[in-house]
Amino acid sequence: MSIKEKVPVTILTGFLGSGKTTLLNRILSEEHGKRIAVIENEYGEVGIDQGLVINADEEVFEMSNGCICCTVRGDLIRVLGNLMKRRDKFDYVLVETTGLADPGPVAQTFFMDEEISSEFTLDGIVTLVDAAHIDQQLGRSDESSEQVAFADVLVLNKTDLVSDDALDTLESRLRDMNRMTRIIRAENAKVPIETVLNLSAFDLDQILKRRPTFLEPEYPFEWTGVYDLDAGKYELMLEEGPDPEMSLVALANQGESEEELKDGAESSVRLYAEKANSLDPGNTIPYGEHINLKLEDKGNKSFILNIEKPTKIGLFTQHTAEEFNMKVIKSYENKEIPFNTERFWQAEHEHDDEVSSIAIERFGDVDPEKLNTWMGRLLSEKGVDIFRTKGFISYSGNPRRIVFQGVHMLFTAQPDKEWGNEPRRNQLVFIGRNLNEKEMQEGFDKCLI
Amino acid sequence: MPDIEPFSPRGMFHEGWTAKVNDYAIACGWALKGKQFIVGDVAGGLFAFEGDTGKIIWKKENTHSGGLLAMAIHPEGEIFATSGQDGNVQIFNCDEGKVIKTLDLGKGWVEHLKWSNDGLFLAIASSKKVYVFNEVGEEKWISEDHPSTVSAITWSNKNELATACYGRVTFFDIVNNKTNQKLEWQGSLVSMELSPDGDIVACGSQDNSVHFWRRSTGMDAEMTGYPGKPSHLSFDDSGKLLATSGSERITVWSFIGNGPEGTMPGELCHHTEPISSLAFSNKGMLVASGSRDGSVVASFLKKDGNGDPVGAAFAGDLVGAISWRPDDCALAAVNAKGVVNVWKFKVRTNLFSKGFK
Numbered sequence: 001m002s003i004k005e006k007v008p009v010t011i012l013t014g015f016l017g018s019g020k021t022t023l024l025n026r027i028l029s030e031e032h033g034k035r036i037a038v039i040e041n042e043y044g045e046v047g048i049d050q051g052l053v054i055n056a057d058e059e060v061f062e063m064s065n066g067c068i069c070c071t072v073r074g075d076l077i078r079v080l081g082n083l084m085k086r087r088d089k090f091d092y093v094l095v096e097t098t099g100l101a102d103p104g105p106v107a108q109t110f111f112m113d114e115e116i117s118s119e120f121t122l123d124g125i126v127t128l129v130d131a132a133h134i135d136q137q138l139g140r141s142d143e144s145s146e147q148v149a150f151a152d153v154l155v156l157n158k159t160d161l162v163s164d165d166a167l168d169t170l171e172s173r174l175r176d177m178n179r180m181t182r183i184i185r186a187e188n189a190k191v192p193i194e195t196v197l198n199l200s201a202f203d204l205d206q207i208l209k210r211r212p213t214f215l216e217p218e219y220p221f222e223w224t225g226v227y228d229l230d231a232g233k234y235e236l237m238l239e240e241g242p243d244p245e246m247s248l249v250a251l252a253n254q255g256e257s258e259e260e261l262k263d264g265a266e267s268s269v270r271l272y273a274e275k276a277n278s279l280d281p282g283n284t285i286p287y288g289e290h291i292n293l294k295l296e297d298k299g300n301k302s303f304i305l306n307i308e309k310p311t312k313i314g315l316f317t318q319h320t321a322e323e324f325n326m327k328v329i330k331s332y333e334n335k336e337i338p339f340n341t342e343r344f345w346q347a348e349h350e351h352d353d354e355v356s357s358i359a360i361e362r363f364g365d366v367d368p369e370k371l372n373t374w375m376g377r378l379l380s381e382k383g384v385d386i387f388r389t390k391g392f393i394s395y396s397g398n399p400r401r402i403v404f405q406g407v408h409m410l411f412t413a414q415p416d417k418e419w420g421n422e423p424r425r426n427q428l429v430f431i432g433r434n435l436n437e438k439e440m441q442e443g444f445d446k447c448l449i
Numbered sequence: 450m451p452d453i454e455p456f457s458p459r460g461m462f463h464e465g466w467t468a469k470v471n472d473y474a475i476a477c478g479w480a481l482k483g484k485q486f487i488v489g490d491v492a493g494g495l496f497a498f499e500g501d502t503g504k505i506i507w508k509k510e511n512t513h514s515g516g517l518l519a520m521a522i523h524p525e526g527e528i529f530a531t532s533g534q535d536g537n538v539q540i541f542n543c544d545e546g547k548v549i550k551t552l553d554l555g556k557g558w559v560e561h562l563k564w565s566n567d568g569l570f571l572a573i574a575s576s577k578k579v580y581v582f583n584e585v586g587e588e589k590w591i592s593e594d595h596p597s598t599v600s601a602i603t604w605s606n607k608n609e610l611a612t613a614c615y616g617r618v619t620f621f622d623i624v625n626n627k628t629n630q631k632l633e634w635q636g637s638l639v640s641m642e643l644s645p646d647g648d649i650v651a652c653g654s655q656d657n658s659v660h661f662w663r664r665s666t667g668m669d670a671e672m673t674g675y676p677g678k679p680s681h682l683s684f685d686d687s688g689k690l691l692a693t694s695g696s697e698r699i700t701v702w703s704f705i706g707n708g709p710e711g712t713m714p715g716e717l718c719h720h721t722e723p724i725s726s727l728a729f730s731n732k733g734m735l736v737a738s739g740s741r742d743g744s745v746v747a748s749f750l751k752k753d754g755n756g757d758p759v760g761a762a763f764a765g766d767l768v769g770a771i772s773w774r775p776d777d778c779a780l781a782a783v784n785a786k787g788v789v790n791v792w793k794f795k796v797r798t799n800l801f802s803k804g805f806k
Contacts, residue, residue, distance in 0.1 A: 054534075055556070057576075057598075059597050059598060059615065061597075061615055061636075061637035061655060062635065063635075063636060063637070063655065063656040064634065064635045064636045064654075064656060065656065070656065072637070072655060074597060074598065074615060074637055074655070075598070077655075078560075078598065078600075082516075082518070082558075085473045085475060085491045085769075085785070086473070086491055086492075086516065113655070113678070114676075114677045114678070114696075114723070115677070115678070115680075115723075
């Protein structure tokens, strides 16, 4: 038998009225050289003008073991099972689900059914959101938050009906729920076709390329500057800024590599968890302590940094240096010492929705067996609440990185490209409901070698 | 040496004929008592070949717009029925391929067709409904909506039809329009076979298991541990062996004695890729299997379900369907490239075996 490419499948979800059929017709009418077969669960009033459209009622099949993670979509198995005999007639499949569809069983179908997974590959889940109504829908139904959680691409549609401010707020709410997703604003479902088809959305590389910081955890500080200082007395000068105070941790011997910066950040997170000591201007900043600079006074304020022998000092500050025009000045010489390195961090903020994303990023190797046991337990206990999982893992002794992706309890792990000179590390993202970030990070840390 | 075993039967596929149809071949069968071989391809092409030589007798194209889904040859072999995505069923005569009757069942796909053993009725499944027509295409019975799309139908006796769907198997007396029995089980049933006496109901389920019911005793059992969903099931003509497959392996359950519950099934591991078609010979304990890898194997089984291959051939590509000639002296396989292979089949045993000549 010849080796065949698997046919990519895009799932189109979204509430009734969010513009799915409009988008579908737009995709089908555009010149893109693809022959697309459409499986339509929702028969809207707007017809679809194309040859290969198959109507099928949504049939959700639960298994006798009662596990929702094994639930599949019978209609898709049936229709795709037939379509795979007609491979010469199309090269792409689009599935338009009903507004109330749970994307879980749809995605699981591509993992659970061997016949389907041997011929088709889930390219991505595109969720349309009606910008004017999604806020209410998210409060009212689980389906809409699940559709957001599962999305590789969120098309924020009907933006013409909503103010820019409201859109920004909405976008950040959606981003909190699903940090992996790409958000596209649109009027009348007008989006470039390449943003919804051929996403290889399950590929984490693609996401990292678009948004390199998305895996990052959130920190109680926004900025770090590393200063290379000789022995002597220095002043930390701040002008007036947005806040009458600012938290800060100063660390001695702070390295400048990404790994060292993250180590410093981890230490600072622990220090930030302790109660801050207030420090008035003119006083000396202690090292390795959480302090709160008092900045109520008008004009410039300065704090003292004492350096006994040459070292690199890392300042982990609640706000960015720019906001206070913060400078390090060598006393007596009145010379500004610029930072050697700066690093911005994803700032912490409140999460309102139950659905959220958790990211774990760790350097080093993991023990495959320990990881398997941990993942197995995690997914069997929390699989119902974990919608999507994606990531790379560095298995000890394996020259290739392991890519894995999952839907609820199901996950696959496959060797990917070789690590080469890249530092070996692990990057994992979970999107789910009521996830305990700390517990999951600790669990993962135990798998590290 | 008291325990000399008779030597295993030897058999082989002998050269027969090959032919080609236009598209992926999904259905085939013997008509006119083996004088004719009919093939249906996924695009709706129908082709009739001379059974012995492979010479084309007639062909039809685009019989169902959207494509063909099922074909069933009448037990007498004079007529056959086809169905497709267009929601139609057509009844043809085998001689010339002329349409005798077209039945329009609406919009849904018509996925399953089964003639009753005496050939008086044709059962048709389309979406959630099942219809029964007589030989001349008159409607005799329609079911209510099933809870889901009907996934399999088969006749348990001349007036009783079994249907499978998500969560249940139902037996309908289609003459008196009543429901005789409902066997319920939460699972998506993807295939169904009945033993020839109609007592044992076997269903393959999406959760990679086979579920059995014995109608006479009401006992049921679940056989788990399949690597894939058991889409392919076949009973031998005595109803003692059930061959099942959801992967490259064939698992054979023996109903002899107290089995199959608590017994070890027979296993046949002759293919490298999952089975795509499976059929017992019309008589005797020979099972033929076709695989996605293009291989076709005939195995001779013992009472415990184990057995040995007695012949093998390569069909070139994924085997879409296989069919034993009514006298079991030829085996046909059609593949995903539209190639038709017919092999003469002979088995020699030291004893004159019942079932094949």
